[in-house]
Amino acid sequence: MIGPMKSVPAPVQAPLEINGDTPTLRLFALLEVVASKDQFFSLQSLSEETNIPKPTLHRMLQQLESAGLLERNGDNRQYGTGVRLRKLAENLLLNDTFHGARHSVLRSLVNEVGESCNLTALSGSEVMYLDRVETPAPLRFYLHSGSRVPVHCSASGKVFLAGMTPAQRQRLLAHAPLEAFTPKTVTNLDALEEEIKQVKRQGFALDNEEFLPGLLCVAVLVPSANGRSNLCVAVQAPVMRLTPDKALGLLPALHRAADALSRIERDSAAPLDDRESA
Amino acid sequence: MIGPMKSVPAPVQAPLEINGDTPTLRLFALLEVVASKDQFFSLQSLSEETNIPKPTLHRMLQQLESAGLLERNGDNRQYGTGVRLRKLAENLLLNDTFHGARHSVLRSLVNEVGESCNLTALSGSEVMYLDRVETPAPLRFYLHSGSRVPVHCSASGKVFLAGMTPAQRQRLLAHAPLEAFTPKTVTNLDALEEEIKQVKRQGFALDNEEFLPGLLCVAVLVPSANGRSNLCVAVQAPVMRLTPDKALGLLPALHRAADALSRIERDSAAPLDDRESA
DNA sequence: ATTGAAATACCAATTATTGGAACTTTTTTT
DNA sequence: AAAAAAAGTTCCAATAATTGGTATTTCAAT
Numbered sequence: 001m002i003g004p005m006k007s008v009p010a011p012v013q014a015p016l017e018i019n020g021d022t023p024t025l026r027l028f029a030l031l032e033v034v035a036s037k038d039q040f041f042s043l044q045s046l047s048e049e050t051n052i053p054k055p056t057l058h059r060m061l062q063q064l065e066s067a068g069l070l071e072r073n074g075d076n077r078q079y080g081t082g083v084r085l086r087k088l089a090e091n092l093l094l095n096d097t098f099h100g101a102r103h104s105v106l107r108s109l110v111n112e113v114g115e116s117c118n119l120t121a122l123s124g125s126e127v128m129y130l131d132r133v134e135t136p137a138p139l140r141f142y143l144h145s146g147s148r149v150p151v152h153c154s155a156s157g158k159v160f161l162a163g164m165t166p167a168q169r170q171r172l173l174a175h176a177p178l179e180a181f182t183p184k185t186v187t188n189l190d191a192l193e194e195e196i197k198q199v200k201r202q203g204f205a206l207d208n209e210e211f212l213p214g215l216l217c218v219a220v221l222v223p224s225a226n227g228r229s230n231l232c233v234a235v236q237a238p239v240m241r242l243t244p245d246k247a248l249g250l251l252p253a254l255h256r257a258a259d260a261l262s263r264i265e266r267d268s269a270a271p272l273d274d275r276e277s278a
Numbered sequence: 279m280i281g282p283m284k285s286v287p288a289p290v291q292a293p294l295e296i297n298g299d300t301p302t303l304r305l306f307a308l309l310e311v312v313a314s315k316d317q318f319f320s321l322q323s324l325s326e327e328t329n330i331p332k333p334t335l336h337r338m339l340q341q342l343e344s345a346g347l348l349e350r351n352g353d354n355r356q357y358g359t360g361v362r363l364r365k366l367a368e369n370l371l372l373n374d375t376f377h378g379a380r381h382s383v384l385r386s387l388v389n390e391v392g393e394s395c396n397l398t399a400l401s402g403s404e405v406m407y408l409d410r411v412e413t414p415a416p417l418r419f420y421l422h423s424g425s426r427v428p429v430h431c432s433a434s435g436k437v438f439l440a441g442m443t444p445a446q447r448q449r450l451l452a453h454a455p456l457e458a459f460t461p462k463t464v465t466n467l468d469a470l471e472e473e474i475k476q477v478k479r480q481g482f483a484l485d486n487e488e489f490l491p492g493l494l495c496v497a498v499l500v501p502s503a504n505g506r507s508n509l510c511v512a513v514q515a516p517v518m519r520l521t522p523d524k525a526l527g528l529l530p531a532l533h534r535a536a537d538a539l540s541r542i543e544r545d546s547a548a549p550l551d552d553r554e555s556a
Numbered sequence: 557a558t559t560g561a562a563a564t565a566c567c568a569a570t571t572a573t574t575g576g577a578a579c580t581t582t583t584t585t586t
Numbered sequence: 587a588a589a590a591a592a593a594g595t596t597c598c599a600a601t602a603a604t605t606g607g608t609a610t611t612t613c614a615a616t
Contacts, residue, residue: 022341022602022603022604023301023302023572023573023574023602023603023604024301024302024305024341024603024604025341025345026573027302028345028347028366031366032366032369035366035369035370035373036369036373037373038373038374042593042594043593043594043595044592044593044594052575053574053575053576054575054593054594054595055574055575055576055577055595055596055597056573056574056575058594058595058596059573059574060573062595063300063302063303067303067306069306077582077593077594081370081374083543085370086370086371086374086543087504088306088309088310088313088367089366089367089368089370089371090367090371090399090507090508090509091310091313091314091505091506091508092313092359092363092364092367093364093367093368093371093399093400093401093402093508094399094400094438094506094507094508095313095314095315095316096316096358096359096364096402097316097442097446097447097449097450098316098317098318098358098449099358099359099364099402100400100402100403100404100449100450101403101449101450101452101453101454103402103403103404104403104450104451104453104454105453105454107403107454107457108454108455108457111457121349124344128346128361129361130349130361131361145361146346146361146362146365226614230350230351231351260453260454261453263453264449264453265351267449268317268318268351268356268358268449300571300572300573301571301572301573301603301604301605302572302573304604320562320563321562321563321564322561322562322563330606331605331606331607332562332563332564332606333563333564333565333566333605333606333607333608334604334605334606336563336564336565337564337604337605338604340564355562355563355613
């Protein structure tokens with residue numbers, strides 16, 4: 001890798017490394033960079049910013065442009081977003097009443113309990129935050145939707161684990177050792193199994209500083225007709241404000257929210273009816 | 279292709295034929311279909327709708343899901359939009375507004391009416407401020423672009439609600455109580471429905487101190503050629519300066535601005551001088 | 557348990573992507 | 587106005603991804 005010494009003091013700008021495991025995802029990552037800009041940009045600058053070779057980037061932009069996703073300022077050779085992309089964004093947000101509904105349930109849960117709440121799903125071998133509403137309190141943990149946490153040390157994760165068959169659970173956990181994130185993280189498989197059993201009995205799970213020091217979390221499953229749900233609601237708060245005891249007091253509110261979410265879920269599947277909503 | 283006459287009227291919708299000259303564009307076209315849906319969908323149904331073979335579609339969806347662009351309902355095997363895609367859409371709309379024309383339309387509207395104006399879009403269960411130009415008057419409400427307000431107590435929100443089908447509206451509103459922000463907030467669903475009807479008839483919506491005490495707001499939709507729009511223009515002012523009566527007087531100016539904004543979108547779609555044949 | 561429908565894995569043929577090097581156009585400098 | 591520099595563009599063979607028919611698995615409903 002290290003060739004002859006380069007006299008150049010080297011790349012000053014951040015690498016950024018558009019990482020796409022596949023060409024398409026690479027293009028999406030590119031669009032995300034584009035979407036984050038509030039100014040037009042040139043091929044060159046983008047190439048430097050993303051580390052994509054010029055010819056490659058050129059072809060990508062060309063492709064996006066001829067599809068109407070990007071537009072370019074004929075005069076200067078600068079690119080910006082195209083109508084088609086904007087329309088896509090508009091429609092996406094406009095039609096996603098489903099997500100909107102979930103979000104408002106979450107918001108009213110936060111109003112009720114006064115602490116940050118989130119919606120989670122199992123994605124691969126990790127728990128993913130689907131949505132999150134922050135507490136109004138000034139002391140908060142900053143966790144945003146889209147981020148992921150391990151199953152074995154999160155309340156939601158344990159809830160999901162409890163819903164699995166032992167075989168499924170084993171397959172998921174066998175992959176990697178249980179990493180310790182704090183002194184309280186359960187890193188022993190048997191101990192975890194024991195806790196899972198308890199979660200099953202109780203219908204909720206706790207994470208008492210097992211992932212982040214000072215963070216307590218309670219989660220319950222959003223029930224689904226079918227039994228196998230991939231959705232949890234959880235409350236998260238600094239231990240300073242929320243003790244395990246107090247957390248139990250929030251369970252009724254959590255369950256109410258879970259039921260509301262469940263109802264949304266039930267109504268969300270597409271019916272066979274293809275009548276356009278006139 | 280055309281077999282014996284089918285007795286069933288059957289496939290009511292067009293084949294749709296996702297046309298991508300290149301795999302990536304095909305994926306975009308797929309996302310556009312997804313973005314136009316307000317419900318979750320199954321692999322099967324989407325395969326029928328788009329004419330993409332099941333294995334191919336399966337891979338595409340899988341790819342999009344593992345990238346966080348789509349999400350799926352574990353219990354039902356159904357797909358919907360993912361956090362990452364929604365985030366992309368939001369950023370896109372947010373950063374796009376400073377670009378030229380839109381902002382200046384807003385500025386000249388402010389010049390005309392003398393009060394702060396803003397551009398808004400629906401995102402989830404909330405209305406997002408895309409852009410804002412402040413009144414020159416010293417007494418102002420501090421609201422900046424990027425901030426969000428609930429749908430049920432904002433003028434723009436009501437306009438968006440009025441554009442939805444009853445089912446969509448219900449999904450968005452029915453599962454959480456309508457929070458009261460001021461004594462004037464409409465917190466009753468039926469009352470809100472009634473007002474929505476009126477908004478539909480009148481073509482504009484008012485927010486008379488329903489979100490912030492002392493703040494009055496009028497909003498109209500920015501019309502769009504193809505389908506529904508996710509863009510509103512609104513005037514906001516302290517009740518001290520703007521009464522509901524006076525607000526009606528601003529409607530012509532508002533509509534003119536809305537039309538101008540609408541034209542901007544339409545025109546940027548125009549030029550077809552490409553050597554492109556297909 | 558059995559069944560049928562939907563979802564997923566497999567894989568060889570096909571097709572697209574990649575980026576170094578060379579070339580053209582635009583912009584800046586002399 | 588010519589030369590130099592910088593940005594944009596084209597070429598193309600090696601590489602890598604996509605495609606979709608077929609086969610297999612999983613799921614839900616008898």
